[in-house]
Amino acid sequence: MEVYNKYAAYLKERYGDKVYKIPVNLPVTCPNRDGTCGKGGCSFCGEEGTGYEMRDAYEDIISQIETNKSYIGKKYKAKYFIAYLQNYSNTYMPIDDFYAMLEKVGNTDVVGIAVSTRPDCIHSRYLDILQKWAEKYKKDVCIELGLQTVNYHSLKKVNRGHTLAEYLDAVLQVKKYSFEICTHLILNLPWDTMEDVIENAKCMTVLESTYVKLHALYIVKETELAKAYLNGQIQLVSLDEYKQRVITFLRYLSKDIVVQRLIGRAPEAHTLFSNWDTSWWKIHDDIVEEMTEKNYTQGDLCDYTAGKAVRKYI
Ligand code: SF4
Numbered sequence: 001m002e003v004y005n006k007y008a009a010y011l012k013e014r015y016g017d018k019v020y021k022i023p024v025n026l027p028v029t030c031p032n033r034d035g036t037c038g039k040g041g042c043s044f045c046g047e048e049g050t051g052y053e054m055r056d057a058y059e060d061i062i063s064q065i066e067t068n069k070s071y072i073g074k075k076y077k078a079k080y081f082i083a084y085l086q087n088y089s090n091t092y093m094p095i096d097d098f099y100a101m102l103e104k105v106g107n108t109d110v111v112g113i114a115v116s117t118r119p120d121c122i123h124s125r126y127l128d129i130l131q132k133w134a135e136k137y138k139k140d141v142c143i144e145l146g147l148q149t150v151n152y153h154s155l156k157k158v159n160r161g162h163t164l165a166e167y168l169d170a171v172l173q174v175k176k177y178s179f180e181i182c183t184h185l186i187l188n189l190p191w192d193t194m195e196d197v198i199e200n201a202k203c204m205t206v207l208e209s210t211y212v213k214l215h216a217l218y219i220v221k222e223t224e225l226a227k228a229y230l231n232g233q234i235q236l237v238s239l240d241e242y243k244q245r246v247i248t249f250l251r252y253l254s255k256d257i258v259v260q261r262l263i264g265r266a267p268e269a270h271t272l273f274s275n276w277d278t279s280w281w282k283i284h285d286d287i288v289e290e291m292t293e294k295n296y297t298q299g300d301l302c303d304y305t306a307g308k309a310v311r312k313y314i
Helices: 007-015 061-076 095-106 124-137 152-157 164-174 194-207 224-230 239-252 280-293 308-313
Strands: 019-024 080-085 112-117 140-148 180-186 211-215 258-261 271-273
Touching (some): 061 080, 140 164, 152 164, 180 194, 239 280
Parallel strands (some): 112 140
16 A cells, blocks of 8 residues: 555556546535525535536536546546535435436446535435435445534534534444545634544544545635634644644544545635645645555554554453
């Protein structure tokens, strides 16, 4: 293994060639925006949600997939594709619409679907439909859950509209099916410390999230977070601190968990602050370089499960 368990390598081994996730944009919203469980959304979420590089949500799904396949396939030399429902909450729609959407995706040659949603939008009726779909079309399913942090005090501060319990419930529900789980985390929420970062890694290990996807917090213009940032009510950690948080997270994370990203990409045009004005790949490479130099690897501090305290008696 390299210093961490990389998604691209994992996919290549699993499917035998290069695989790429292609974004599919649906005309959905989010229960934390429409008043069902909150208004205004998470304090860091812009009007267009969390997805960039998106096609028009009203463009036909098959057309979105085919257009993205030909563009991304050429650009990244990918042979296989996963349809990625990225923006907003993609299980937050009438069940008939969900079924119709899946049927369309089923009739394309993608190898699977990644459904991004909120933990409080996981329901067995939708999961049952997904299971039948996966069996009918012989495609893989990954449920991507936005958690951001296990620190439920911070979740309240970012107006998530759910706490840690809903995430735990979602994971336990999804685990009853043959689906993978990807958990999204932000390692530099202004109220979180290194202790929270370690707890994030430990919880992912214990819950056996198939994948994790890390993001650095960016400040999108005209959000609640932007106001707090401009008023000096929140401070962001330094880039060096972010790198140390990622390194520590990886060291505490089980080596079996596949890491989709160490840092996200956000277009500067929408943001007041984004990745310390440094390219994501430079930050990525610095992290890998430091881990290599110090002989650190993913999971080298993952020694806290399976009755650690009692092991001396065995
Ligand atoms: S749950 Fe996702 S889409 Fe909804 S407000 Fe929060 S970040 Fe935005």
